[in-house]
Amino acid sequence: MTFDSVLSLSFQLLGMVCIGFFIFNAVKLIFPDQELLAAQQRLGVESANRVYRHWSLKFLAPFYSAMVPRIQQIKMPLYRSKKRKQFIVAGLSDQFDADEFVGLKVCASAVALVFTFLFYLQSGKEMGLAVAVLVLVLGFYAPDYLVMETRKKRQKMMIRELPNVMDLMTLSVEAGMDFMAAVSRVIQFSKPGPLKEELSTVLKEIQLGTSRSDALRNLADRTELTQISSFVSILIQADEMGSSIGGVLRNQSDLLRRDRFAKAEREGAKASQKILLPLVICILPAVFIVILGPVICDLYYNNPLFKNFL
Secondary structure, rough: OOHHHHHHHHHHHEEEEEEHHHHHHHHHOOOOOOOHHHHHHHHHOOOOOOOOOOOOHHHHHHHHHHHHHHOOOOOOHHHHHHHHHHHHHHHOOOOOOOOHHHHHHHHHHHHOOOHHHHHHHOOOOOOHHHHHHHHHHHHHHHHHHHHHHHHHHHHHHHHHHHHHHHHHHHHHHHOOOOOHHHHHHHHOOOOOOHHHHHHHHHHHHHHHOOOOOHHHHHHHHOOOOHHHHHHHHHHHHHHOOOHHHHHHHHHHHHHHHOOOOOHHHHHHHHHHHHHHHHHHHHHHHHHHHHHHHHHHHHHHHHOOOHHHHO
């Protein structure tokens, strides 16, 4: 047997195993063990099970969870601390930890390889070794890209929600409420979003005995946003100096709104530059054809001097 045939047979066996395991998990998800659920409910441990937000994590969880004991034997403290911080900022700390994430990356590379092989098998072509290595690398780093995109999306949502939250907090403080009551009112009347979740965490930390300054610093560390960090610094300084928080919140709200308008103006100025390239490549040639096309045809077919010149 040649190397390509052995590789093809291995991929087929791996694909059948993965498909069988996926079918098993799908049946288990649709028809759960009622006795196990009842036992968990009696013991009060049903909340210990993770509630995954995406179906792919539900199916891949048995795979990468089985790899965790082996991955934990690898010493990589810097990687674990870095990933833990990224998961907190992206709001994914309740989905997996650093060791499970490494197992998820391995599973993603294997799944990408299996589906690529099935695609090549469907098209009747043979998958080369270079393509297999490239698919493995792309599948291994695909979860990192998804985490980064989730982090950026979450931060953009918080920046978009921040001015309205600041206005509501300012009105609450100016109406006579203290900081804790204002945060509680914001949580009560704000729309569901990542900023509301972070403020709920701040309120819980303060209620559990954490000082206001430490809870606000934790908020800045969890979000990693310049706007929230400056807002937290100003609030901590106002609290330490004993000045009125209402005026500080009003000034900070106006500053955030001006920054938002300035950013919108900058993006509008960039849009005119970005549209220049498709305008030159796609629109102007069509305009020239519509305007100059009939003139050129008329000169070519009706003007004998121009026709003889050509």
